[in-house]
Amino acid sequence: MCSKIMQNNARNIIRGTIELALLLCLAANLEPQLFSFAQSSTNNGNSHNETTAVVFDANSNPYGFTFAEWTAKWWQWAYSIPKDTNPAYDDTGIYCAVNQKGSVWFFPGSYGHDAVRQCTVPSGKSILFPILNSECSFAEFPNLKNEGHLR
Numbered sequence: 431m432c433s434k435i436m437q438n439n440a441r442n443i444i445r446g447t448i449e450l451a452l453l454l455c456l457a458a459n460l461e462p463q464l465f466s467f468a469q470s471s472t473n474n475g476n477s478h479n480e481t482t483a484v485v486f487d488a489n490s491n492p493y494g495f496t497f498a499e500w501t502a503k504w505w506q507w508a509y510s511i512p513k514d515t516n517p518a519y520d521d522t523g524i525y526c527a528v529n530q531k532g533s534v535w536f537f538p539g540s541y542g543h544d545a546v547r548q549c550t551v552p553s554g555k556s557i558l559f560p561i562l563n564s565e566c567s568f569a570e571f572p573n574l575k576n577e578g579h580l581r
Contacts (some may be wrong), residue, residue, distance in 0.1 A: 492556060493533045500534065500558055505565075507536045523547030534558050 486492045492500065507529055508518060517525045517538035526549035530536065535551045537559035551557060566580050574580055 486556075503534075504536050504558055504560065508538065517547075521545040521547065523549040526550075 488497060495503070508516070511517070511525075511528050513519055515525050515528050517523075517528055518540060520526070520538075521540070521543075526538070526547060533554075533556055535555040535557050537549075537557060538547075539560045568574060568580075571580075
C-alpha cells in the first residue's frame with residue numbers, strides 16, 4: 431500500500447527534479463550528478479560584483495558535515511515546521527525563509543505535485559535541495575502493522 435503511494439509520489443518528484451536539475455545544469459554548466467550544493471561568493475575587489483558557483487564534491491564535508499548528515503538536517507528542518515507555515519506545503523515561496531539558519535539554505539520539496547515558488551536566498555548561502563524525498567511511517571498510515579507493510 432505505502433509503496434504504491436510512494437511510487438506515485440516518486441514519479442512526480444523525479445520528473446520535477448529532473449527538470450530542475452537540467453535547468454540548474456544548463457545555468458551553471460555543471461554535470462548533473464555533481465550538483466548538490468551551490469555557494470555564492472562576491473568579489474568586492476573590483477568595481478563590479480562577481481558571483482561564482484561552487485559545487486561541493488560528493489565525498490567532501492561542506493561546513494564540517496557529510497552529505498548524509500546534511501540530508502538528516504534537511505529532514506529535521508522540514509519536520510520542525512508546522513504545516514500552516516511549512517515551505518513544502520507552500521506553492522508560492524512565501525514561507526521559504528522559515529527556520530533557515532546557518533551556512534546552508536534548505537529548499538523544500540513538495541508533496542506529490544508541481545510547485546512554482548519564488549524565493550530569495552541570502553548572498554553567501556549554500557543550497558541543499560532534495561532530489562528525491564519520501565518517507566512512509568506508521569504516523570501517516572496507522573493501518574500498516576509492521577515494517578514489511580511499510581516496504
